[in-house]
Amino acid sequence: MTVRMDAVGNIFGRVEGTDSDAPVVAAGSHIDTVPTGGNFDGSVGVIGAMCAIQRIMAKGKTKNPMEVWVFAGHESSRFGFAHLGSRCICGFTEIDKWKNLKDTTGKTVPEVLANRGLHFDQIAGCKRDASKIKSFAELHIEQGPILEDGNLNVGIVTDIAAPIRLSIKVKGTAAHSGTTPMRSRHDALVAAANIVLAVRQRANAEASKGIVGTVGYMSVKPGAMNIVPGDVEMWVDVRGNDFDLVSSVIDNIKADAQSAAEAEGVKVEINTISSSHPVHLSDELIKLSEDACKEQKIPYTFMIGGGGHDSQEIGQIIPTVVLHIPCLKGVSHTPEEFASIDDIMVGIDALTGLLEKLAR
Numbered sequence: 001m002t003v004r005m006d007a008v009g010n011i012f013g014r015v016e017g018t019d020s021d022a023p024v025v026a027a028g029s030h031i032d033t034v035p036t037g038g039n040f041d042g043s044v045g046v047i048g049a050m051c052a053i054q055r056i057m058a059k060g061k062t063k064n065p066m067e068v069w070v071f072a073g074h075e076s077s078r079f080g081f082a083h084l085g086s087r088c089i090c091g092f093t094e095i096d097k098w099k100n101l102k103d104t105t106g107k108t109v110p111e112v113l114a115n116r117g118l119h120f121d122q123i124a125g126c127k128r129d130a131s132k133i134k135s136f137a138e139l140h141i142e143q144g145p146i147l148e149d150g151n152l153n154v155g156i157v158t159d160i161a162a163p164i165r166l167s168i169k170v171k172g173t174a175a176h177s178g179t180t181p182m183r184s185r186h187d188a189l190v191a192a193a194n195i196v197l198a199v200r201q202r203a204n205a206e207a208s209k210g211i212v213g214t215v216g217y218m219s220v221k222p223g224a225m226n227i228v229p230g231d232v233e234m235w236v237d238v239r240g241n242d243f244d245l246v247s248s249v250i251d252n253i254k255a256d257a258q259s260a261a262e263a264e265g266v267k268v269e270i271n272t273i274s275s276s277h278p279v280h281l282s283d284e285l286i287k288l289s290e291d292a293c294k295e296q297k298i299p300y301t302f303m304i305g306g307g308g309h310d311s312q313e314i315g316q317i318i319p320t321v322v323l324h325i326p327c328l329k330g331v332s333h334t335p336e337e338f339a340s341i342d343d344i345m346v347g348i349d350a351l352t353g354l355l356e357k358l359a360r
C-alpha cells in the first residue's frame with residue numbers, strides 16, 4: 001500500500017486497481033479510544049480492512065482501487081465532540097467552534113494537532129471528492145449483546161441511531177449544611193437527582209421503540225460534605241433511530257427539568273450540545289453484505305446501530321455499510337472489552353466477500 005496522512009491525522013492506505021479511473025472501494029474505522037477503554041473498539045475495523053484487502057490482492061489486482069481508512073479523533077471524550085477526522089473527510093467542519101475547544105489540560109485542538117506535526121489551518125483540505133469513492137464499509141464490534149445472545153456472527157447495520165445531547169445547569173443556593181433548616185433550602189443536587197430520574201423514566205416509556213437515555217456526567221459545586229450544593233451541571237444523552245421520537249423525549253425531559261426546579265425553588269438553564277439525525281445506510285451495500293454472508297454460510301441478522309460510528313458521517317456522502325461482530329457480554333469502553341479471534345475472522349470473511357464484490 002501507499003500510505004499518507006492528511007492534515008487532521010486521518011491515515012489512508014491505498015492499493016491501485018487495473019482501472020485508474022474507477023472509484024475507490026474503502027473500508028476502515030478508528031484506532032483511538034476512551035480513557036480506560038478496550039482493545040477492540042475501532043481497531044478490529046482497521047486491522048480487518050487491511051486483512052480483507054490483503055486476501056483480495058493475493059488473488060490478483062481488482063478493477064477498483066481499494067483503500068484502508070483510519071479515522072483520527074473518533075471519540076468525543078477529549079474535546080466533547082466526536083468524529084473529527086471523518087467529519088473533515090466529509091467537509092462537515094466547524095472550524096470556528098473547534099479551534100477554541102480545550103481538553104482537560106487546557107490544550108486546544110489546533111495545539112494538540114500541531115504537537116503531532118498536523119495542521120489545523122489546513123483541515124478544510126481533508127475533504128474527499130465523494131464522486132471518486134464507490135463505497136465505505138466499517139467492521140466493528142457490536143458494543144451490545146444482541147449477536148452474542150442470538151449466536152449470530154454478523155450484524156448488518158441498516159441505520160445508525162443518533163443522539164440529542166443536553167447540558168442542564170441547575171442553579172440553587174449554596175448554604176451551610178448544619179445551620180440551614182430543611183424548609184429554607186434550594187438544593188441544586190436534589191433538583192438534579194429528580195432530573196436524572198426523569199431521564200430514566202422518559203427513556204423507559206419509549207424503550208420498546210428503541211429509545212435509550214442516560215445522564216453520564218455530573219459536576220456538583222461547591223462539592224463539600226458540609227455545604228448544600230449550589231450548582232450542578234449534568235450532560236444528558238438520548239438516542240434512537242427516529243429523530244422525531246428522540247426530539248419528543250427531549251422535550252418531555254426539558255419540561256420535567258423545569259418542574260423539578262420549581263419544586264425545589266432553583267433555576268435551570270438547558271442548552272443543546274448537539275443534535276444529530278439518525279443515518280440510514282446504503283440499501284445496495286446492505287444487500288451485498290447479506291449476499292456475502294449467505295454465500296459463506298455466515299449466520300447474520302439486520303440491526304440498528306446504537307453506538308456512534310464514523311460511518312454515520314461518511315454515510316451521508318458515500319454509500320456506506322457497517323458490519324457488527326459479537327463482543328463478550330456486549331461490553332465496550334472498558335478494559336474487559338473482548339472479541340475472540342474466531343469471531344473477528346468470520347467478520348473479516350464477510351467484509352472480504354463484500355469488498356471483493358465491490359472491487360472485482
Ligand SMILES: [Zn+2]
Binds near residue numbers: 030041140308309
Ligand atoms: Zn468505535
